[in-house]
Every structure is written in C-alpha cells, then in structure tokens.
Amino acid sequence: MxxxxxxxxxxxxxxxxxxxxxxxxxxxxxxxxxxxPHPAVIEAIEEELSRINRYPDPDYGELKEAISEYLDVGIENIAVGCGASDVLNNVCVAVLDVMDVVTIPIPSYTMYAILAMLRDASLNFVEYPYYQIESEDIIDKSRGSKLMFLCSPNNPTGNTIKDLEDILSNFDGLVVLDEAYAEFSGKSAVDLIKDYDNLVIVRTFSKFFGLAGLRIGYAVSGNLELIEGLEKIRLPFCINNIAVRAAVAALENLxxxxxxxxxxxxxxxxxxxxxxxxxxxxxxxxxxxxxxxxxxxxxxxxxxxxxxxxxxxxxxxxxxxxxxxxxxxxxxxxxxxxxxxxxxxxxx
Ligand SMILES: Cc1ncc(COP(=O)(O)O)c(C=O)c1O
Incomplete structure (x- = not known):
C-alpha cells in the first residue's frame, strides 16, 4: 500500500x-x-490557555510582524511553519519534482536527505572534511541541481559557510540556507535576500529562543513567489495559539x-x-x-x-x-x- x-x-x-x-x-x-524562558513567555502562555477553544489567526500576522521587526525584513518575505523541519519540508514540496537533483554537502543535518527522498528527488552528496565547503568545487559539482541545502552554522560541525555569495551568484537552482543556529554565531545572510532571488533562509525558535517544545519555524526570502507558495501549502493552523503568543513574547524580550x-x-x-x-x-x-x-x-x-x-x-x-x-x-x-x-x- x-x-x-x-x-x-x-x-x-x-x-x-x-x-x-x-x-x-x-x-x-x-x-x-x-x-x-523569560517570565513574560510563561505569562503569555498562561494567558493564552483560556483561549484554546479558538483557532489561530490563519495568516499568523502578529507572529510575522514580530519576526519582520526582529530581522528588518518585510512581512511579505516571511513564511511560517511548525518548526524549521516543517518549513524545510514545505520548501521541498513547493520546489521539487520527481528526479530533480538535490545537492547536499556533507556531513550535515540528516533531515535534508530524507525530505528530498520523500519528493523522489535524486540525491547528490558532496563530501567535505568537517564541512569546509570550497565554493568553486561545490559550484562545479552542483551544476544542473534544482536545489542545494546549506547549513550555517552547520550541524554537527559547528562551522559557518564562507563564500556564500560566490555560491549564490553561480548556482542556478535554489539555495536553502538553514540558519537554525545563526544567533549563536552572530552571522546571518538575511541581508542577502534582497540581492539573491535564489536564496531562502530557514530559521527556528527552537534554539536561541529556547522554544523547542512549542514548534515554531519560518522561512525568509526575497523570492515572493516562493514565499507565497510556502504559505499556500502549509497546513492551516499548523502553529498553535500558545506557540504564537510565546514566540511573540520571546521577541519582545530579546x-x-x-x-x-x-x-x-x-x-x-x-x-x-x-x-x-x-x-x-x-x-x-x-x-x-x-x-x-x-x-x-x-x-x-x-x-x-x-x-x-x-x-x-x-x-x-x-x-x-x-x-x-x-x-x-x-x-x-x-x-x-x-x-x-x-x-x-x-x-x-
Ligand atoms: C540544522 C537544523 N535545522 C533544523 C532543525 C529543526 O529545528 P526545529 O526544532 O525548528 O524543527 C534542527 C534541529 O536540531 C537542526 O539542527
């Protein structure tokens, strides 16, 4: 079956x-x-408990507004999901057809391969000792790929990607940059979304904001067609009210x-x-x-x-x-x- x-x-x-x-x-x-969590996060959660008979805002406007302020990007540049894992999956659903080639530099987060496989994509692993990606080499080895997963800082090696712009300028497909741990490095490529249409950045409230148990993730991109697509395919109400209120309260206490x-x-x-x-x-x-x-x-x-x-x-x-x-x-x-x-x- x-x-x-x-x-x-x-x-x-x-x-x-x-x-x-x-x-x-x-x-x-x-x-x-x-x-x-910050006490205001607990307070927000407790307050929201009495409203769990109601559905969340289907557009997640309040959450997106708070993220938009946090990252200084437009609300139209943000798509949300039930954790970064859900957002990564939505990107695959939105972009990948059967046998599309997906490039994954390794060692990295193992979910990328699983999500691409579920789309019946063809996997192109490129190995770099301790994820020291060489831009010229990866550009060469990813020719013809529809999508490339990059992770910065990378799980499990902990290092960040150098020469990202080089890759973005020379790669024809979509670069999915996983920034689940970005806040710990103080480095982010969010500023680049206005220059590169082929970049989508995936982020989470699970790590820096300590809300792993509540499941909130989001994507940021200058590619509005992609963002609209991600918003279209995510399951309705995938983030619950309590998680929304907690995430907003966390952002208010940066x-x-x-x-x-x-x-x-x-x-x-x-x-x-x-x-x-x-x-x-x-x-x-x-x-x-x-x-x-x-x-x-x-x-x-x-x-x-x-x-x-x-x-x-x-x-x-x-x-x-x-x-x-x-x-x-x-x-x-x-x-x-x-x-x-x-x-x-x-x-x-
Ligand atoms: C690199 C990376 N991306 C995404 C995730 C998933 O994050 P979330 O809890 O938001 O689904 C993790 C979780 O460990 C991770 O290490």
Whole structure:
C-alpha cells in the first residue's frame, strides 16, 4: 500500500532528550537551550490557555510582524511553519519534482536527505572534511541541481559557510540556507535576500529562543513567489495559539535571550578548553551552541558517558564523518561540569 520510498526509508533518528530527562540524566544531546524562558513567555502562555477553544489567526500576522521587526525584513518575505523541519519540508514540496537533483554537502543535518527522498528527488552528496565547503568545487559539482541545502552554522560541525555569495551568484537552482543556529554565531545572510532571488533562509525558535517544545519555524526570502507558495501549502493552523503568543513574547524580550546566548558562547569556549585537556579528544571550532568532538581512538565514549549519567549525541557513522565523534550541546555551568567529571572518571 505505501510508496516504495517510504518502505526503504531510514527514519530520522531524533534526539532522545525527553527520554533521558525522564531517566534523570544530564541532557546534552539535542542542542536545546538549557535556560528557562523569560517570565513574560510563561505569562503569555498562561494567558493564552483560556483561549484554546479558538483557532489561530490563519495568516499568523502578529507572529510575522514580530519576526519582520526582529530581522528588518518585510512581512511579505516571511513564511511560517511548525518548526524549521516543517518549513524545510514545505520548501521541498513547493520546489521539487520527481528526479530533480538535490545537492547536499556533507556531513550535515540528516533531515535534508530524507525530505528530498520523500519528493523522489535524486540525491547528490558532496563530501567535505568537517564541512569546509570550497565554493568553486561545490559550484562545479552542483551544476544542473534544482536545489542545494546549506547549513550555517552547520550541524554537527559547528562551522559557518564562507563564500556564500560566490555560491549564490553561480548556482542556478535554489539555495536553502538553514540558519537554525545563526544567533549563536552572530552571522546571518538575511541581508542577502534582497540581492539573491535564489536564496531562502530557514530559521527556528527552537534554539536561541529556547522554544523547542512549542514548534515554531519560518522561512525568509526575497523570492515572493516562493514565499507565497510556502504559505499556500502549509497546513492551516499548523502553529498553535500558545506557540504564537510565546514566540511573540520571546521577541519582545530579546535582551534576555541575547544575555543567555552570550553566556552559552562563553561556556562553549570554556568547555572546549576543558575537553581539549583529554589527550584522546579533539574539539572542532564551533560557532553554534554545541561542540563536535573527535575521539582519536575507538572508545564507544557516548555509551560510557550515558552510564555515567550524561547524554551526548553519538554522531559516529554519520555520512561524511570518519571515525568516532560526539556532538555535545553546551549546557548550564553545572551540566558542563558534570560532563567533565564523567569524562575524568572514564578516561583518567
Ligand atoms: C540544522 C537544523 N535545522 C533544523 C532543525 C529543526 O529545528 P526545529 O526544532 O525548528 O524543527 C534542527 C534541529 O536540531 C537542526 O539542527
């Protein structure tokens, strides 16, 4: 009954943050924001609870207005969705026909391949060690592609894309730039949407704004035909009232989230130095809220850490990544300390 592609599909391996939290582990596996929401966000959620008998605004005007102010783009440049994952899927639905070629530099976020496969697209993986994309090379290897997925900062390597404009000027298809972690790097390509019609940027409230549990994402593009298409195909009312109110309240309290971000970035640098002290471990430079750690000799370290009460993401075996690697979310100070103590117990 079901389509062949769905029968053979390897489903996305979601982080098990909820399960680990229940077990009482220190959870550093899903790149979540470890800090609580601003009190105004909680207040907005509580207020909205009494109105859940009503449907949301079908156009999400209030949410788009708040995003438009945040990024200094027009409301007509924004399409929304139920998390960045939903928006990425909508882009694929809007753009891809059967056997269209999709270029995916790897190692990167595994959902891109799944979403493209679901459109019966043809996948063109191009491997760059630790996602050091060479613009001339990717331009060459993506000729004829309808779409290219880029991620900056990239999950799981943590680095940002250089020479984006070079790629945008020379690639004939659509560049989908995933900026899920952009606020942690202080770098964004949003300004480029007015110059490049073939750019759509996908963003989320799950990371910097710490609303992973509420599911709010959006796309920003200067290509109004694409934005209109994305708005047309998203399911009606896909973002609930509570999520909308929370997202708007978060944007109204940007200072708080900037302070948290600065704290996370500071902790990231401190944590990287601590991890580097272990001879077995190498930390890749990161501009996100997580670190990619190479384990120099096969150790099965993620499993051992779990036994010691700390959950990290084992990205060993991820396409485009050679050897054992862990992706570790930067947590609160005490969580990072628990990780270092666990590493000491295992490795010293
Ligand atoms: C690169 C990247 N894009 C998108 C997402 C999905 O974000 P959302 O929670 O908004 O669906 C994630 C989540 O981990 C991610 O790492």
């Amino acid at each position: 079901i389509r062949e592609v769905i029968r053979i599909l390897n489903p996305y391996e979601s982080g098990k943050s909820a399960e680990y939290l229940k077990k009482g582990l220190v959870v550093l596996c899903s790149n979540e924001n470890p800090y609580p 200072d708080y989230y900037v302070r948290i971000r600065d704290k996370i970035v500071e902790s990231r640098e401190k944590l990287a130095k601590e991890i580097e002290k272990f001879e077995l471990l190498e930390v890749l430079p990161s501009e996100a809220n997580f670190l990619l750690v190479r384990v120099k000799e096969k150790t099965g370290l993620a499993k051992k850490l779990e036994k010691e009460g700390v959950a990290v993401r084992d990205v060993t075996g991820l396409m485009g990544l050679e050897g054992e690697h862990l992706r570790i979310t930067v947590g609160r100070e005490e969580e990072n300390k628990a990780l270092i103590e666990a590493l000491k117990r295992i490795l010293e």
